[in-house]
Amino acid sequence: MKAMILNSFGGPDSFELSDVPRPVPGAGQVLVQVYATSINPLDYQVRRGDYADLVALPTISGHDVSGVVAEVGPGVTAFAPGDEVWYTTQIFDGSGSYAEYHVASQNIIGKKPSALSHLEAASLSLAGGTAWEALTVRASLKVGESILIHGGAGGVGHLAIQLAKAIGARVFTTVRETNFEFARSMGADVVIDYEKEDYVEAINRETDGRGVDVIFDTIGGDTLSRSPDALAQLGRVVSIVDITQPQNLIQAWGKNASYHFVFTRQNRGKLDELSVLIERGQLRPHVGAVYSLQDLGLAHARLESPNNGLRGKIAIAVTPSQQPTAVASTAGEQHGL
Ligand SMILES: NC(=O)c1ccc[n+]([C@@H]2O[C@H](COP(=O)([O-])OP(=O)(O)OC[C@H]3O[C@@H](n4cnc5c(N)ncnc54)[C@H](OP(=O)(O)O)[C@@H]3O)[C@@H](O)[C@H]2O)c1
Numbered sequence: 290m291k292a293m294i295l296n297s298f299g300g301p302d303s304f305e306l307s308d309v310p311r312p313v314p315g316a317g318q319v320l321v322q323v324y325a326t327s328i329n330p331l332d333y334q335v336r337r338g339d340y341a342d343l344v345a346l347p348t349i350s351g352h353d354v355s356g357v358v359a360e361v362g363p364g365v366t367a368f369a370p371g372d373e374v375w376y377t378t379q380i381f382d383g384s385g386s387y388a389e390y391h392v393a394s395q396n397i398i399g400k401k402p403s404a405l406s407h408l409e410a411a412s413l414s415l416a417g418g419t420a421w422e423a424l425t426v427r428a429s430l431k432v433g434e435s436i437l438i439h440g441g442a443g444g445v446g447h448l449a450i451q452l453a454k455a456i457g458a459r460v461f462t463t464v465r466e467t468n469f470e471f472a473r474s475m476g477a478d479v480v481i482d483y484e485k486e487d488y489v490e491a492i493n494r495e496t497d498g499r500g501v502d503v504i505f506d507t508i509g510g511d512t513l514s515r516s517p518d519a520l521a522q523l524g525r526v527v528s529i530v531d532i533t534q535p536q537n538l539i540q541a542w543g544k545n546a547s548y549h550f551v552f553t554r555q556n557r558g559k560l561d562e563l564s565v566l567i568e569r570g571q572l573r574p575h576v577g578a579v580y581s582l583q584d585l586g587l588a589h590a591r592l593e594s595p596n597n598g599l600r601g602k603i604a605i606a607v608t609p610s611q612q613p614t615a616v617a618s619t620a621g622e623q624h625g626l
Contacts, residue, residue: 292388293585296347298338301586301593304387309349312384312392314362319395321374324356324407326386326605328585329415329444333593335381343381351386352378354393355401355410356607365395373401375410377418377555386411387585389607399560402567405574408611412574412602413448417563419553420449423505423527424456425562427549432457434502437492437519441477442468444602445507445529447575450475455571461501463488463508471600475575492519500544506530513548517541527551575601582607 290311293304314320328351334340335350355375358368368374376398378386385391401410424430436453440446441462453460454476463483464472472480481491492501500521506512509530516526517540526541527549541548566572577600580588588603 290389291582292349293351293582294347295336295350298336298341298346300337301333301590303336304585304589306583309388311390314360314365314392316363317365317395318362318392319358319365319368319374319398320360320362321354321356321391321393321398322359323354323386323389323391323607325411325607325611326351326355326582327353327408327412327415327444328588328592328603328605329353330592331380331415333589336589340381345383348383349385349388351388351605352380353411353414354378354386354391355405355407355414356391359390361395367395368398373403373407374398375401375405375414375560376557377415377553379555380553387582387605397555397557399557399564402564404567406611408576408579408604408606409574412444412576412604413563413567413572414560415553416444416602417448417452417572417574418555418559419529419551420445420452420505421559421563422554423529423549423551424449424452424503427551428503428505428525428527430456430458430503433459435459435461435496435521436503436505437488437501438462438477438505438507439483439488439512440464440507441472441475441480442600443507447471447475447601448572449505449507450477451572452566455566455569458503461492461495465596468600471575489515489519496521500524503527509533511536514538514540517544517546520544520546525549529553576604577601578603579611580605 294307358372438449442464461479462477463481466482469480504526506528514536
């Protein structure tokens with residue numbers, strides 16, 4: 290099979306399109322023909338060597354799969370050849386989704402929602418699963434509560450806005466001004482221009498000084514230490530980003546705040562819960578751009594650049610069936626297809 294192999298850590302041109310043996314499913318495993326995948330910041334972080342101590346080279350990266358079951362291993366009862374499936378791959382195990390085929394345990398695979406194209410499903414599993422875990426499992430966001438979602442135009446942020454609205458919360462989000470309309474179309478009630486406004490001041494102005502019940506951080510920096518100033522009593526902060534700088538949390542004590550840290554976990558239950566919202570029309574990933582597998586390096590370079598003009602996710606078309614005509618209604622720009 291063809292796969293984009295990473296032989297050494299480095300820039301976006303580090304991938305080599307190579308022929309490698311097709312994996313064979315073992316007991317409890319499923320072989321999936323990958324129709325589409327997508328890119329997450331984790332993928333360019335792996336590529337440039339941020340996790341060099343956890344990733345053995347050569348490796349196949351990529352963490353989202355949408356495709357069709359080609360073969361099942363012994364003991365697999367939940368899936369059969371021909372089933373359309375979607376999932377997030379195991380992180381750092383060396384066999385990622387930038388390939389024509391992928392093998393995974395049946396426990397982490399879900400039946401793909403029929404309302405989504407493969408490009409859309411591949412854009413949802415990791416980013417949407419992370420947002421779901423952050424908002425429901427960790428923050429326990431409730432009907433009528435308020436939430437600040439940092440980075441509302443991004444891969445995770447635009448899905449978090451939709452999830453928070455589906456839960457019944459009032460949503461504040463930080464985006465650049467050019468993404469105000471996009472964020473509103475995802476369901477945001479209040480948009481804050483992160484380039485021109487201080488979000489703490491904006492939240493206090495909009496909530497008469499009460500603050501929000503939940504802050505979801507997809508950006509980092511000094512967000513943990515500043516959060517108490519924008520948080521209501523008993524507020525919760527959930528972060529999904531690396532915290533690289535020491536932060537003084539003394540103000541969090543006065544707010545009786547709790548902090549949660551999320552590193553995405555794979556399981557079928559989360560995918561099935563997202564599927565319910567998709568079927569109800571309450572959740573849909575926005576595919577901002579589509580690249581071919583051969584142009585993976587270009588897609589990486591784009592996602593990695595600041596102010597890249599992207600909204601939502603970059604999807605990667607792996608099979609010819611994911612050509613633009615099949616996805617024109619949902620995808621934005623097309624590259625190398
Ligand atoms: N822990 C986990 O399991 C997990 C899972 C998924 C993602 N993550 C992490 O979460 C982060 C976001 O992931 P993603 O997939 O959403 O990335 P993304 O698609 O690149 O989105 C990032 C967004 O942040 C916006 N942004 C940049 N600076 C901002 C600021 N100061 N305030 C508000 N928005 C700002 C960008 O908008 P502009 O381009 O317009 O500036 C962009 O829309 C990454 O660091 C990623 O590694 C962690």
